[in-house]
Every structure is written in C-alpha cells, then in structure tokens.
Amino acid sequence: MLETMKLVQAKKLGTQGFTRTLDFDLAKLVEEVGELAIEVQINQGRLPQSKGGEDGIVGEAVDVVNVALDIAFLAMAQTGDLTVEQMAETLRHISARKLARWEEKVSLLESSNN
Numbered sequence: 001m002l003e004t005m006k007l008v009q010a011k012k013l014g015t016q017g018f019t020r021t022l023d024f025d026l027a028k029l030v031e032e033v034g035e036l037a038i039e040v041q042i043n044q045g046r047l048p049q050s051k052g053g054e055d056g057i058v059g060e061a062v063d064v065v066n067v068a069l070d071i072a073f074l075a076m077a078q079t080g081d082l083t084v085e086q087m088a089e090t091l092r093h094i095s096a097r098k099l100a101r102w103e104e105k106v107s108l109l110e111s112s113n114n
C-alpha cells in the first residue's frame with residue numbers, strides 16, 4: 001500500500017538532519033499546499049496555465065499526501081521503536097476511524113436533504 005511504501009522510504013532517510021525535522025516538513029507541506037492551490041486556481045480559470053507545473057491537481061495532491069505521511073512518520077518515530085508495519089497499521093486504524101466519522105456526516109447531510 002502507498003502509506004507503507006512511503007513509510008519504508010521515510011525510514012531509509014532516517015530522522016536526523018536538516019531536512020528530517022517536523023518544522024522543515026511542515027514548511028514543505030505548506031509549500032505543496034500552495035502548489036495545489038495554484039493548480040486549483042488554474043483549473044477554475046482564475047490563473048493562466050503558465051503559472052502551473054507539470055503535475056496538475058492530482059500530482060500536487062499526491063505531493064501533499066507524501067509530505068503529510070513523512071510528518072506522521074517523524075512523529076511516530078519520536079515516540080519509540082515502532083516498526084514500519086506498526087506505523088502503517090496505526091495510520092490505517094486512524095484513517096478508518098476518521099473515514100467512519102466522515103461517513104456519518106455524509107449520511108446526516110443526505111438525510112437532511114431528503
């Protein structure tokens with residue numbers, strides 16, 4: 001799965017060094033969200049195509065996910081010696097819980113519209 005592949009990559013890079021800190025990755029996340037915002041503005045006709053990159057909305061959304069996963073890795077690596085598989089399972093567990101909450105919200109919206 002994608003999150004496990006990213007966690008393996010993150011583990012290879014380790015948790016030390018200038019580019020391996022939470023605040024550095026947070027800055028990169030903001031940068032990627034900015035790139036995503038530009039692509040959305042291009043899609044909506046508010047910015048010219050020349051302002052965008054080659055990745056488009058989907059590529060920039062993937063960049064956001066990858067940096068966010070790296071932040072999650074660094075946070076989990078701080079707390080102990082979890083294996084990559086345990087980290088991936090933690091992410092899947094939290095994702096399932098949050099998706100269930102979204103499902104409840106969608107159900108409430110659907111029932112209020114009927």
Ligand SMILES: [Mg+2]
Pocket residue numbers: 032035055059060063
């Ligand atoms: Mg990008």
